[in-house]
Amino acid sequence: GMGGGLAIDAGKWIAEHLNKKLHSVPTVLSVNAAFCYKSAMRVNNVVTYMGRIFPEAIYIDFDIIKGAPKHLNVSGAGDLLACLTASYDWKLNSMVTKSHKFSQEIYDGAQELLGLLAENVDNIREVNDDGIYFMCEAYRWVAEHSAIMNHTMWESASEHAFFDNMEFVCKKGFLHGQIIGLAVYFMSLFQDNQHTRAVMMLKRLGIDITLKGLGITEDQLRTCLLTLREFTEREGLRYTIINAKPITPEWVDMAISKYKKDFNIDD
Ligand SMILES: [Zn+2]
Known part of the structure; x- marks a missing residue:
């Protein structure tokens, strides 16, 4: 391939x-x-x-x-940022349904990866040799441990469920790392987990997660969040924060207005 x-x-x-x-x-x-x-x-x-x-x-x-468009390479970091929300979900999962075998060592490795991601933000944004090297090493680390564990829950959980539902709601495909960036924004806020750090990394990487950049409407975003639990249950997705507490209309209002403020989105 x-x-x-x-x-x-x-x-x-x-x-x-x-x-x-x-x-x-x-x-x-x-x-x-x-x-x-x-x-x-x-x-x-x-x-x-x-x-x-x-x-x-x-x-x-x-x-x-x-030689590839810069924003495509940089968006890959959005998928790596998924470790931030997914590893949290994984720990939660390990305490409730235990559907995906937990490993403290890999959990710690995921936190280390996030630390290195933060350190390499400028290299990644510029797509220089160090940035490319870091991305490949990070992907390799994730893939190697996925094969050992036979699952990928520390890098794919509630934020990937959000992405799946976003595609379902909007009936269109997205640049993966870009929509995952949006998903990490909302799921880290919902988890109350390192949200400020996630926002800072998304901004410094320059991943465009605005409504315009993603070609979505505020209504679609709202629908995605409000139907996320129903979608997760219907699709039989892994147990995450989405199953652990309800996403209320009040929370969605708060989250969307924070998002619009953070990314200077006008009505
Ligand atoms: Zn992904």
Whole structure:
């Protein structure tokens, strides 16, 4: 597979089903598809993760990566930022349903990754060698531990549920890391977990999570938040903060007005 996330995942899926060896050449670091053993597939308009395949090799050509549009590479950091909300959900999950085996060591590793992400914000935004190196190492770390644990809950939880529902509500696809950035904004606020840090990182990275930047309306955002629990239950998604407490209309009003203030969005 060669290209962006969709092409890489198509390559993975085909290689797995034809029993062929896999060589992945990501041309952009917008998602961790090249590193992850599962393939993201769209089933009935909902992205699900299936399969299990490991590449013979992953080829990273720094010049090719630098040649891709900057905002695509930077958006990949949005997907890494998902560790902030997902690891919180994972710990919560481990205390309630225990559906996804918990590891303190990996939890701590995820916090360390977030610390390194903060340190590398400027490198990532500029897509320089250090930034590319960090992104690849971070993706590799996540992927390696996903394969060991057979799940990815420290990097995919309530914020990915928000993303799934956003696609469902808006009936359109998004740049993954960009919509995950929006999701981390709202889920970290809902979790009351490192929200200020998340906002600071999103702003410094320059990931555009405004309504205009995402091509969504305030109504769609509101609907997504208000139907998130129902969507999570209907789709049988993993237990997260979304299941733990209700998302009330009052909270949604507060959250959206804070969001509009934080990102200077006028009515
Ligand atoms: Zn993701």
